[in-house]
Amino acid sequence: MTYLPAESRYDSMQYRRSGRSGLKLPAITLGLWYNFGGVDVYANGRSLIHRAFDLGITHFDLANNYGPPAGSAEETFGRILAQDLAAYRDELVISNKAGYYMWPGPYGEWGSRKYLIASLDQSLKRMGLEYVDIFYSHRFDPDTPLEETMGALDSIVRSGKALYVGISTYSPQQTRQAAAILRELGTPCLIHQPRYNMFDRWIEDGLLEVLADEGIGCIGFSPLAQGILTDKYLQGLPADSRGAKYKDELHWGDTVSNERIAKVQQLNKLAEDRVQSMAQMAIAWILRQPQMTSALIGASKVHHVEEAVAALDNLTFSDSELAQIDAILAD
Numbered sequence: 001m002t003y004l005p006a007e008s009r010y011d012s013m014q015y016r017r018s019g020r021s022g023l024k025l026p027a028i029t030l031g032l033w034y035n036f037g038g039v040d041v042y043a044n045g046r047s048l049i050h051r052a053f054d055l056g057i058t059h060f061d062l063a064n065n066y067g068p069p070a071g072s073a074e075e076t077f078g079r080i081l082a083q084d085l086a087a088y089r090d091e092l093v094i095s096n097k098a099g100y101y102m103w104p105g106p107y108g109e110w111g112s113r114k115y116l117i118a119s120l121d122q123s124l125k126r127m128g129l130e131y132v133d134i135f136y137s138h139r140f141d142p143d144t145p146l147e148e149t150m151g152a153l154d155s156i157v158r159s160g161k162a163l164y165v166g167i168s169t170y171s172p173q174q175t176r177q178a179a180a181i182l183r184e185l186g187t188p189c190l191i192h193q194p195r196y197n198m199f200d201r202w203i204e205d206g207l208l209e210v211l212a213d214e215g216i217g218c219i220g221f222s223p224l225a226q227g228i229l230t231d232k233y234l235q236g237l238p239a240d241s242r243g244a245k246y247k248d249e250l251h252w253g254d255t256v257s258n259e260r261i262a263k264v265q266q267l268n269k270l271a272e273d274r275v276q277s278m279a280q281m282a283i284a285w286i287l288r289q290p291q292m293t294s295a296l297i298g299a300s301k302v303h304h305v306e307e308a309v310a311a312l313d314n315l316t317f318s319d320s321e322l323a324q325i326d327a328i329l330a331d
């Protein structure tokens with residue numbers, strides 16, 4: 001079946017400038033961390049990307065280790081690109097990252113020049129691309145000089161393998177240092193990708209101020225706390241949920257605890273008053289920040305993408321609503 005994107009795809013999506021750059025990103029970005037690996041159903045991933053693009057989501061976020069197995073999400077995405085989206089490449093922003101473990105030995109992870117450049121070369125082959133739009137240092141490397149890691153990012157842009165570069169999960173101080181090095185090299189830091197949601201607000205403790213000072217965009221991942229900030233767990237633990245599948249092995253310390261679900265139940269009542277789902281309110285809550293360029297979502301079903309985009313219909317919070325949310329999340 002030949003895919004033709006919706007002619008109305010740019011009619012309702014919001015696009016936000018990333019920091020002080022010339023690049024605008026959709027307020028909702030689709031991430032391929034889960035559900036696009038070699039163990040997943042290809043047709044479902046293809047449907048997710050089709051629907052996302054139809055709704056104006058032009059930004060697709062990947063990393064070398066996404067799968068499972070690692071690298072397979074890039075292969076899936078490359079296949080969908082070749083099959084359906086090759087003619088629309090210039091309408092897309094494709095992001096990639098390197099920093100986590102990919103192969104054995106001393107050169108298979110972290111932030112050395114050797115690893116970052118080799119990893120991107122591999123990623124480009126898996127996706128069938130000549131370049132990515134954004135390439136990230138996926139995590140700060142405490143054992144490699146920051147000048148080397150940022151120098152590698154600069155070289156990658158100058159080689160034509162990426163148009164822009166960013167960093168992910170760097171602290172405020174590390175972010176300021178990285179931005180200064182990149183600025184001196186002549187390749188500004190475009191964007192920072194931290195985790196941000198109602199349960200994980202660390203970026204409010206200095207990072208957002210640094211990003212504003214430096215003119216760097218921000219794309220928050222895990223806005224739904226891996227599904228906890230949705231209606232999925234309000235009535236218990238569904239057998240097909242990520243919480244049931246992974247239990248205590250969810251990333252970033254997330255647990256589907258009774259205490260957290262009790263808080264989500266209270267938040268859900270506020271969402272209902274706003275005529276939003278719990279997930280929509282959680283997405284709107286992170287997008288309320290003026291520094292936030294985009295909310296990075298994951299999805300396993302097409303209606304998850306549609307629900308996320310519909311969150312953009314109501315991004316305004318009253319002072320009373322924000323105070324209620326803070327009170328519920330206290331402690």
